Amino acid sequence: xxxxxxxxxxxxxxxxxxxxxxxxxxxxxxxxxxxxxxxxxxxxxxxxxxxxxxxxxxxxxxxxxxxxxxxxxxxxxxxxxxxxxxxxxxxxxxxxxxxxxxxxxxxxxxxxxxxxxxxxxxxxxxxxxxxxxxxxxxxxxxxxxxxxxxxxxxxxxxxxxxxxxxxxxxxxxxxxxxxxxxxxxxxxxxxxxxxxxxxxxxxxxxxxxxxxxxxxxxxxxxxxxxxxxxxxxxxxxxxxxxxxxxxxxxxxxxxxxxxxxxxxxxxxxxxxxxx
Numbered sequence: 001x002x003x004x005x006x007x008x009x010x011x012x013x014x015x016x017x018x019x020x021x022x023x024x025x026x027x028x029x030x031x032x033x034x035x036x037x038x039x040x041x042x043x044x045x046x047x048x049x050x051x052x053x054x055x056x057x058x059x060x061x062x063x064x065x066x067x068x069x070x071x072x073x074x075x076x077x078x079x080x081x082x083x084x085x086x087x088x089x090x091x092x093x094x095x096x097x098x099x100x101x102x103x104x105x106x107x108x109x110x111x112x113x114x115x116x117x118x119x120x121x122x123x124x125x126x127x128x129x130x131x132x133x134x135x136x137x138x139x140x141x142x143x144x145x146x147x148x149x150x151x152x153x154x155x156x157x158x159x160x161x162x163x164x165x166x167x168x169x170x171x172x173x174x175x176x177x178x179x180x181x182x183x184x185x186x187x188x189x190x191x192x193x194x195x196x197x198x199x200x201x202x203x204x205x206x207x208x209x210x211x212x213x214x215x216x217x218x219x220x221x222x223x224x225x226x227x228x229x230x231x232x233x234x235x236x237x238x239x240x241x242x243x244x245x246x247x248x249x250x251x252x253x254x255x256x257x258x259x260x261x262x263x264x265x266x267x268x269x270x271x272x273x274x275x
Contacts, residue, residue, distance in 0.1 A: 017214075017216065018131060019110075020214065021214045022084065022085040022087075022088070022216075023085050023087055025204060025214065026086075026087030026088050026091075027087055027183035027184070028183065028184055028185065028187060028206075037071075039068070040068050040071035043071070043072075043124075043156075046156065046269070047072075047122065047156065050154070050156070050239060050271050051121075051122065055076050055077060055078070056072075056077045056120075056121040056122045057077075057118070057119075057120050057121045057122070057150075058072055058078065058120060058122045059079075059080050059082070059116070059120040059124070059148055060072070060079055060080070060082070060124050061111045061123065061124065061125045062083060062084070062111060062127070062128035063081030063082060063083045064083060064088050064092075065088045065092050065095075066083070066088070066104070066106055067095070069081040069092075069106070070095045072102065073100035073101070073102040073103060073104040074100050074101065074102070075102065076100075076101040076102045079103065079104050079105070080105050080106075080116065080120075081104070081106045082106075082107045082109055082111045082114055082116075083108060083109075084109065084110050086108065093106065111140075112139070112140060119147075119148055119149060120148055120150060120153060121150055121153045121154070122154055122156065123149055123153070123154075123155045123156075124155075124156050124157065125155065125156075125157035126157070126158060127267075129158065129160070130159070130199075130218035130219040130220065130221070131218060131219075132219075134229060137229060138229060141229075141233040141234075141235055142232070142233045142234060145233055145234030145235050145274055146234060149274060151274060153273070153274070154271055154272065155270075156269070156271055156272075157269075157270055158266075158270075159220075159226055159268055159270060160218050160220045160266060160267045161220060161221070161222065161242075161267055161268055162193075162198050162220035162222065163263045165191060165193045165200035166193045168191050169191055169192055169193035170191070170192070171190070171191050172189065174187070174188055175188070185206050187204055187205065187206060188204075188205045188207055189202065189203070190202075190205065191203075194217075197219070198220045198221070199217050199218060199219055199220065200217065200220055201215055201217045202217070202218075203215035223240055223242075223268060223270075226270070227249070230272075234274060234275055235272040235273070235274060236272065236273060236274075237272060238273045239269075240270050240271075241268065241269045242262055242265055243261075243262055245259075245262065
């Protein structure tokens with residue numbers, strides 16, 4: 001990959017892009033425009049299907065503007081959200097003004113460094129896995145296992161697949177500014193894919209100020225690669241799904257061809273439990 005690609009310097013990825021990107025992106029995007037009420041309902045339904053409808057103590061890592069965390073609190077769960085982005089924290093603080101059957105608290109912190117009291121029935125990690133190196137992912141998974149997860153608890157997370165960003169590398173999409181969102185502007189979103197390091201690079205460029213472009217990059221994993229990553233973390237896979245297609249973990253080493261439509265799926269869902 002050429003050195004002028006986003007977040008690349010002499011072939012190495014920057015480590016300091018995360019907070020600047022998500023802080024500015026929060027202004028451009030507003031309160032998670034890609035996040036919908038339907039998505040919250042789907043996540044709640046997922047928890048009910050895989051874990052049950054009992055009341056849970058939930059840790060939401062990278063909770064964004066807090067919409068999913070609030071939806072869980074509305075269903076009676078006690079939720080602690082952790083978010084680094086001050087823009088999203090501002091949105092989340094507004095949600096704290098509401099009354100919920102469960103409890104909701106939001107902590108402004110880097111979840112890789114935050115210190116939390118107590119353990120949780122459920123740790124969720126939506127759309128955030130893949131920031132940093134393989135060692136960073138493994139360190140976080142081990143921390144979840146050692147510090148935050150109750151003995152019978154579960155982790156629910158989505159993991160980006162390499163197939164879709166690889167298929168759409170080089171494409172650019174025009175995105176109109178969001179109405180009634182201060183700071184939102186017309187954008188060009190460009191996708192790149194690093195085939196050597198299996199990283200999706202997602203660049204956001206203000207249409208009239210291309211010099212202000214910022215990008216995020218995330219490590220992508222196949223289920224087989226993710227299984228290898230888990231070794232030594234204290235966690236194991238209990239369930240794995242690709243677009244509602246259940247994958248038998250014992251068959252990961254066997255030949256497995258899914259419908260070609262699955263090549264357009266962004267991520268697979270995984271439920272982890274303690275070994």
